Amino acid sequence: MRPIETRYARSGDVRIAYQVIGQGSFDLVFVPGFISNLDLHWEDEGYSRLLKRLAAFSRLILFDKRGTGLSDRVDAHHLPSLETRMDDVRAVMDAAGSGRAALLGASEGAPMAMLFAATYPERTRALALYGGYAHFHKWVMPPEALQAFIDTAETAWGTGATLPHFAPGRVEDARFSTWWARFERLSASPTAAAALARMNAAIDVRGILGAISAPTLLIHRRNDARVDPDASRFLARKIRNARLVEIPGRDHPVWTGDVDRVADLIEEFLTGERAVAETERVLAALLATRIYDTARLGDRMWGDRSRRFQETWRQIVGRHGGRGVDIHGEMMISRFDGPARAIRCAAALREAAQEIGVASAQGAHVGEIELRGPPVGLTGRVTLQLAAHANRGDILASRLVAELATGSGLHFTDAGRLALDELDEPLALVQVVSEQHLEPACRSKLKTAEPLALTARESEVVSLVADGKSNAAIAAELRLSEHTVKRHVANILLKLDLPSRAAAAAFSARHAGSDGP
Numbered sequence: 001m002r003p004i005e006t007r008y009a010r011s012g013d014v015r016i017a018y019q020v021i022g023q024g025s026f027d028l029v030f031v032p033g034f035i036s037n038l039d040l041h042w043e044d045e046g047y048s049r050l051l052k053r054l055a056a057f058s059r060l061i062l063f064d065k066r067g068t069g070l071s072d073r074v075d076a077h078h079l080p081s082l083e084t085r086m087d088d089v090r091a092v093m094d095a096a097g098s099g100r101a102a103l104l105g106a107s108e109g110a111p112m113a114m115l116f117a118a119t120y121p122e123r124t125r126a127l128a129l130y131g132g133y134a135h136f137h138k139w140v141m142p143p144e145a146l147q148a149f150i151d152t153a154e155t156a157w158g159t160g161a162t163l164p165h166f167a168p169g170r171v172e173d174a175r176f177s178t179w180w181a182r183f184e185r186l187s188a189s190p191t192a193a194a195a196l197a198r199m200n201a202a203i204d205v206r207g208i209l210g211a212i213s214a215p216t217l218l219i220h221r222r223n224d225a226r227v228d229p230d231a232s233r234f235l236a237r238k239i240r241n242a243r244l245v246e247i248p249g250r251d252h253p254v255w256t257g258d259v260d261r262v263a264d265l266i267e268e269f270l271t272g273e274r275a276v277a278e279t280e281r282v283l284a285a286l287l288a289t290r291i292y293d294t295a296r297l298g299d300r301m302w303g304d305r306s307r308r309f310q311e312t313w314r315q316i317v318g319r320h321g322g323r324g325v326d327i328h329g330e331m332m333i334s335r336f337d338g339p340a341r342a343i344r345c346a347a348a349l350r351e352a353a354q355e356i357g358v359a360s361a362q363g364a365h366v367g368e369i370e371l372r373g374p375p376v377g378l379t380g381r382v383t384l385q386l387a388a389h390a391n392r393g394d395i396l397a398s399r400l401v402a403e404l405a406t407g408s409g410l411h412f413t414d415a416g417r418l419a420l421d422e423l424d425e426p427l428a429l430v431q432v433v434s435e436q437h438l439e440p441a442c443r444s445k446l447k448t449a450e451p452l453a454l455t456a457r458e459s460e461v462v463s464l465v466a467d468g469k470s471n472a473a474i475a476a477e478l479r480l481s482e483h484t485v486k487r488h489v490a491n492i493l494l495k496l497d498l499p500s501r502a503a504a505a506a507f508s509a510r511h512a513g514s515d516g517p
Helices: 045-055 082-095 109-119 143-156 174-187 190-201 206-211 230-238 259-271 299-319 339-356 378-389 399-404 456-466 471-478 482-496 501-514
Strands: 007-011 014-021 027-031 059-063 101-106 124-130 216-221 243-247 281-292 323-328 331-336 359-370 395-398 411-418 427-433
Touching (some): 014 082, 027 045, 027 082, 027 109, 045 059, 045 259, 059 082, 082 109, 101 109, 109 124, 109 206, 124 259, 143 190, 216 230, 216 259, 230 243, 281 299, 281 339, 281 378, 299 323, 299 331, 299 339, 331 339, 331 378, 339 395, 339 399, 339 427, 359 378, 359 399, 378 395, 378 411, 395 399, 399 427, 411 482, 456 471, 456 482, 456 501
Parallel strands (some): 027 059, 027 101, 124 216, 359 395
Antiparallel strands (some): 281 359, 323 331
């Protein structure tokens, strides 16, 4: 993609930086939230994805509000009013040759967009408001919380310290955390950030909501970490004919979470047509492999083992027909055409990790991803969260993986459900068990078990295992299918919390001996 040209509009004595992208039939002005930087937006996968989606159906006009990014700073001792900042929207539209436009106001940009729509109804085609509010202290933070936020901004700005306030779900994402720290530094200075926070604290546009006549779409995440969802519910009641759509999620910035869901809603609202599925998206199985140091090896030794594993990871993924698509520090992501290949690869990677001397935990999921580039959508995020949730040695997968792998010879046990912010319902999970004996992939601490825990049939099976018989021989003797015997063996190992058939045989012999005369 060629570099986007940045231009400047004059708003009074202030210069406002703006960009124009896209060739759509109507103009869409994006009014950003707390901070922004026109150049830095394109470096984040989620942000650039959102902007490209919006520019695909509109002529998209972007700008940095006064005091942020590439625009002129504000006087911290003479803060401009919301009306003055709102007029920056008009100045940018004039400079870009836009007579009438739809406005997308995100977070703190929503009150500006609403005030513009009430002030210039003839220039407002429609309003799309994401995570918006009419009164700062009521729906964002009370005065005491604001002061704590300002204290953080003044003492730790530029380190990413504000990330938990906006996107707590991305705090453990090393790449995003690093980008967010740069985002802070390049969007505002500590003094400017504190001034912006004080400006936003003065926002109260409740009195102008009845004057908004433009068609309005409200989008809000149900568990928004920064702006109370009741803020958009209030707007839906006060703005005529406004429609509210609540979507799953906790992270506040519009470019985090399910960006495509947000873009789809906006596109359908503004064009009257549902977004056309892109041919560049394909159904794929993703595998996230996480390694970590449990032996406190020291930086040098750990670095050597980590590099060895990454080299081995590339080889094993290739042998299983997959492709390595991204590396986040000690988290590696690979893509496969089908779930069975992904799971077999995970088993091989687990063995490789053990041989190299590193701990591993893995997650697998199936869904639509971008054909090119790293997986930045919902499927990728779910896969990463599964790997983060998995314990040492686990291969944790969504139940969909198991359902699509039916007939592959792979076997899974139920692993409960996991609540994820972006999903309406908890995700059903399975854990992979080894193919040879259906042994559990990872165990908790050993528990004392008694033979009475087994059914009569399982007791028969374990005694035959102790005799050294194979699954096929046991199946023939008990007149069962070999698959059923495998299931019995798996259940025996799970109930007795034993690591192998040999351990089960020893257990049977030990208890048989204790029952003798």
